[in-house]
Amino acid sequence: MLKVKSVLARGAILAGLGAAILAPALTAPAAAQEETIKVGILHSLSGTMAISETTLKDVMMMLIEQQNEKGGLLGKKLEAVVVDPASDWPLFAEKARELITVDKVAAVFGCWTSVSRKSVLPVFEELDSILFYPVQYEGEESSKNVFYTGAAPNQQAIPAVDYLMNEEGVERWVLAGTDYVYPRTTNKILEQYLKDHGVAEDDIMINYTPFGHSDWQTIVSDIKAFGSGGKKTAVVSTINGDANVPFYKELANQGIEATDIPVVAFSVGEEELAGIDTAPLVGHLAAWNYFMSVDTDENADFIDAWHEFIGNEDRVTNDPMEAHYIGFNMWVQAVEKAGTTDPDKVIDAMVGVAVPNLTGGLSSMGANHHITKPVLIGEIQDDGQFSVVWETPGLVLGDEWSDFLPESKPLISDWRAPLSCGNFNTETGKCGGQGS
């Protein structure tokens, strides 16, 4: 109600103004302004995260431009509102509030790190708006106002470990990560998963390093020592961002080859590899839901469009970009289905929406606000691309509450009426109950 009122009020003021002063000159731009639907883009363009997030801003600009060429949405043009939260977590919340209350955007696409998402979450819930979050994350969260288009642990980490266990016969595991929430939660889930599959405590080594760690000599030689225990060893890496380049350089220099100790990474994509010579890294692995090398027509079109938009043939595409592609198309379809951009109606319309992804399948939005995606395991090639060596036979739905953590095992999320709950406890039958 409030919303309708304020729109009416604004319309009235504008009309009044238009009538009062220079009627023909002012009504034309005012009318044009009324025609657009605003889309918020909340990605850091400066600071440490700019390295990853700038690309996502660009891909959103491209998608919006493409949609406008197709005639916009609901007969209106889309208008991107770009803000720069500068890799500063509290600023994310401020900028999100600004986007929703001042710019009145219909939906926001943004965030990269989990801490930035946690920071804006209360804002989106309070102001009842929509956020599309495109990056793989640790799970253990479900919000009515957030659509998670990146991978949950079961869409990335668990299949990767399965692959190493079954195809490469790995028996010893190094879980190496950067010291923050995503690696810690993912490793907790993986540790439990490995133990459930009969891996002994002694065969798991867990190691955390600070953000931006650049001296990997000791850790790499520890990994080497751990790997000489007579059992096939692999490293599961949740090392984030910039720290990866020196890590891989040290691996290559100390002569650890993928055939001896393979490293499977969850945060290393085409973009990260663009900064290193990959020849010594051939055979190390990454698990994602999309690789630039995937050979489908949709992907070829997407890459061509991206190169044309950015004006540089050397720019790569990566998994979070595909997530935004899927998320944006889902939002467009849901708005068309609902016939309005009103968040409540769009949120209801989102569940069940299905759009083509770039790997040749049809991704759909689940009732838990996570999407279905294929899981691909790729090996690094000497040209900085990945070659897919394994993929799940079908699409996998993101599981927000992991089954491998005792406290989240009984929880499920279903945002459809009548349940409409993000953390329903199947044991107690109550909504909002954290597990035992």
Added chain:
Amino acid sequence: MLRLILIAFLWLGVSLAPASAQTNPAPADPAGPDLEALVGNLAKGSYSDREKAIAALAATGETAIAPALRALAEGDLYQREADGRIVIGKREGRDYKITDAITGEDLGLAGRREVEKIRVNNSVRRAVDAAIGSLTLRSPRPDVRISAANSIFYTQDPDSLEALEAALAAEENADVRTAMQRARAAAILKSDRPDAAKIEAVHDLASGGRDVLGALSAVAAASDGELKAAAEEAISDVRQKLALWEAGQNVWYGLSLGSVLLLAAIGLAITFGVMGVINMAHGEMVMLGAYTTFVVQETIRNNAPWLFDWSLLIALPLAFLVAGFVGFLIERGVIRFLYGRPLETLLATWGISLILQQAVRTIFGPTNRQVGNPSWMSGAFDLGEMTITYNRLWIIVFAFAVFAVLLLLTKATSFGLRMRAVTQNRQMAAAVGIRTPWIDALTFALGSGIAGIAGVALSQIDNVSPNLGQGYIIDSFMVVVFGGVGNLWGTLVGAMSLGVLNKFLEPYAGAVLGKILVLVFIILFIQKRPRGLFALRGRAVEA
């Protein structure tokens, strides 16, 4: 002897094969196995089928298939869709230049859609390694024979044992023999030979280092009785030897980390230590040096690729000039108005650092830039049981060289004399006719230039991104303050001791806690000795 002749004959036949293949469209040798069909199997089925196909190929003993296998491991083996022929493809623009996998016959160009890549994964690569190992044991080149023996050692492939023993009997080169004996012992452990032979193999391996541990532990876990005892004894021998080396390794890592700290901090030792300017933009000077390296390498890549190994040497003077010039501008444009006002200097230089970061981000983009390692900085060599990587070694050498040059510059040149005169007593220096503002600007430029050449070195081990400098600014201040402000020797000792301390803590406390402990240690140390390790005494301190 008969065997040898046979193999020599085969080898001869193979080297002639491509020539005869030109005239004969069906290259299947009626006397030998049907290689074409065997190679054709590589394209079929799952990864494990592919491994079996590789083993079958290796069993033929034909060296002619080695190029095909190598191409397979490198991902260059394709199947032509039209006739299912297995070809080796090299990318040429959007197409592939294809040659027959066995005969090497030139088949012209094929489009991207006309050939299908034969997929490989790590297990397939391992199988190829083992196969090539047993095929190249008789290569005329000793280094190829050693690497063949080593690949058998790593894969412990018992199927290669016969070929290996035959090769060993005929081998005369002592180095190759050692490698082959080691490989034979490792392969025996995986074979079904009697325990007595295995125990002997365990004894052979016990003299080895870390790389034999894997094979030994596997035996210890899978056997019992005498063999198990022998394996366990060998393992404890090896571990004992390793423990000694480990301490040495830690010192080496510490020196290496220390040399990185020294490089990052030594420019600051001049701007902050000698001049007393709290320069928050110091890290960005390092970053500018790294980006200069990137630009130099990019220019070389595009115009003169043969110069690539020299790129760093070319980048060094350029980085010094670029960073030094920017430093000069900063001093003339901003800092000279702020002498004696440390808080304002701090804020102003911090602002400059943000401006420089964003400027680089706008010009070069926010993503990492690739700076390659020249060949003489790649790889590692083993010193006993220590692995010493070339890039770390050169950085240590380089850090000490920079330190020595800087020391010489301040102690033995007229500029150094003036610089010290100005820092010790500005009025007196001015009174004897030294142009103090000019010396200030040059000193600041020198400090910035040194940071620039540190950037060249750091581009070899870290990301080249706009954030590069931020990671080093805290560490640099820590080193300079710990070592003693105003003293180059203090910076050297400070950097090295912090490096070694950090590396001895890391294995016990982990990287995160280790860093915290070092920080706590420095805070306590500064409480006790506020002027650092080597405090300057005299009038300058009070100024």
